[in-house]
Amino acid sequence: MSSQRAKVYFGSVKQGNRAKFASFAAKVDEIVKKLDLSTIQKKDKVAIKMHLGYEDNYQTIPVFFVRRVVEAVKKTGAFPFITDNPTSVYNAVNRGYTSETCGCPLIPFDGVKDKYLYKVNIDFKGVEFLEMGGVLHDSDALIDLSHAKGHNTCGYGGAIKNLAIGAFSAQSRWNKYHTIWQSIPYWNPDKCTPEHAKKLVESCPEHLITYKNDEHRLNVEFDMCNQCMKCIEVDKGAGCLEIKQEHFSAFQEMMAIGTSKVLENIPKEKRFFINFAIEIIPYCDCWPFAQPCIVNDIGVLGSRDIVAIEKATLDLIAKEGLNESMIPLYFRPNLDRKVNLHPFQRIHGPMKNPYIVVDYAEKLGLGTKDYELVEVLSPASTVSMKAPTHVTEIEPTFF
Ligand code: SF4
Secondary structure (H helix, E strand, O other): OHHHOEEEEEEEOOOOOOOHHHOHHHHHHHHHHHHOHHHOOOOOEEEEEOOOOOOEOOOOOOHHHHHHHHHHHHOOOOEEEEEEOHHHHHOHHHHOOOHHHHOOOEEEOOOOOOOOEEEEEEEEOOEEEEEEEHHHHHOOEEEEEEEOEEEOOOEEEOHHHHHHOOOEOHHHHHHOHHHHHHHOOOEOHHHOOHHHHHHHHHHOOOOOEEEEOOOOEEEEOHHHOOOOOHHHHHHOOOOOEOOOHHHHHHHHHHHHHHHHHHHOOOOHHHEEEEEEEOOEOOOOOOOOEOOOOOEOOOEEEEEOOHHHHHHHHHHHHHHHOOOHHHOOOOOOOOOOOOOOOOHHHHHHOOOOOOOHHHHHHHHOOOOOOOEEEEEOOOHHHHOOOOOOOOOOOOOOOOO
């Protein structure tokens, strides 16, 4: 039984020895070594899919670590390149990512105009197809290099979201994924008068409900909804509005499908997943500003199984818990410890359970939730090791 468990390697930010060999960088190197990149062939084109950030957000994976991953890929004789959407690639320099600093080219996954795309059929809740970035589609191997953080639509963004949303055109992201809840009825116009609609609009403390009087049309922005249910209280008696689990689960189910479409182009032995659970912010890296870290830094995880690494990352975040003093005032978190919720559910609402996508991904055969966490260079194992004598640099050595 235990031999079937997926290995997830973990390096903690906690340190047991005042030495380079026990440092976080050493743990990143050790995890890359354990992932065994030797299944990548010489001359393979290796996509390193990242989220390169946006505008005034600096909280992406430090280029210091990206370069180490790139150098490890180069040692196989393959050709790595970093890829993301055109806007993020174009502005990556603002976060220190250039071909010189990273050690490999940065290439938009779908061309400079979001036009080099492959249609992939999904047939999900009225959505017939998504448009996948052609560069990712053409790659021989994939390193899914992700920053673990919260996400307003699905609770959490990590390895799955980096491919599910991050590998598709802007049209697919915004007009298909982010509107999928519209395929599930939530408002009955025949039961609602304009006066009642106005009350519903006023009931939402987040200002997410809008009503067009001339069209008699009510809209709920489910992406930002924290399921406080104040609108449903006001709707009692009329019964024209619904806020259901299905409205939120649909996005996560679609993410699992999108991820499966990306992975089906990459041979299993050439898929690698690395999650950096540091700078754990409440929203995605595509928000245009830096955010307070609501969970303390945890570490880095690596696996060949996307389901296992996501489950392990979420479990470690749950174990660490929220750093409540850092929660921004624009959230209305549920901090009641009697209610069993993941930290990201406390922030984004109980129906944005971040494990939902993990369940769907496992059902699609993308991996297993049954994992074994293998800690590398743990503080306990390095604390009694002999640290090298510190040598002071008297004159520049350039090393
Ligand atoms: S459940 Fe969502 S839409 Fe309704 S009042 Fe609360 S935040 Fe607004």
